[in-house]
Amino acid sequence: MAIHYPYECAEEKDLIQIPLAYCRNQRHFYCHRDTLPAFISLCDAAKIVDIHLVVISGFRDLAFQTELYEDAQRRHGVESASLWVAPSGHSEHHTGYALDLADKNHPETDDEPGFESTPAAAWLLANAPSHGFELSFPKDNLQGVGYEPWHWRFCGTPTARKRFHN
Numbered sequence: 644m645a646i647h648y649p650y651e652c653a654e655e656k657d658l659i660q661i662p663l664a665y666c667r668n669q670r671h672f673y674c675h676r677d678t679l680p681a682f683i684s685l686c687d688a689a690k691i692v693d694i695h696l697v698v699i700s701g702f703r704d705l706a707f708q709t710e711l712y713e714d715a716q717r718r719h720g721v722e723s724a725s726l727w728v729a730p731s732g733h734s735e736h737h738t739g740y741a742l743d744l745a746d747k748n749h750p751e752t753d754d755e756p757g758f759e760s761t762p763a764a765a766w767l768l769a770n771a772p773s774h775g776f777e778l779s780f781p782k783d784n785l786q787g788v789g790y791e792p793w794h795w796r797f798c799g800t801p802t803a804r805k806r807f808h809n
């Protein structure tokens with residue numbers, strides 16, 4: 644049984660748009676303003692070794708999370724939906740500190756287990772922690788959530804860290 648913790652939504656004043664160049668298909672994504680400089684420094688470091696990261700999900704409000712959860716219930720069944728998607732009010736994406744990342748050159752692995760085999764995924768595992776990011780749901784995580792190699796949370800400020808580590 645997957646366990647999802649409750650998270651409050653970031654306040655609007657703390658949200659900032661992620662520059663389109665860092666977003667899949669130039670879609671509009673937002674994150675907490677403390678997350679953005681760390682994310683850009685992460686992307687810039689990756690570019691040096693020819694790895695191109697893009698965001699495929701950032702901040703989510705309660706209504707959008709409800710939609711995603713209901714969709715997951717249709718796809719995976721009511722029982723196992725929470726393995727893959729947190730119920731509304733329980734997603735790290737509400738905080739603005741969580742980003743789903745993808746390899747710009749491998750869109751076929753967006754949000755898919757195959758992302759694990761991309762150059763971006765390997766690079767992130769080795770380098771994201773030094774930029775203040777950590778993988779929320781590694782294999783066999785204690786929360787029982789499905790392995791999500793694309794889902795990274797920013798813990799590089801005391802406030803951000805406190806959200807995830809009490």
Ligand SMILES: [Zn+2]
Binds near residue numbers: 742
């Ligand atoms: Zn995510």
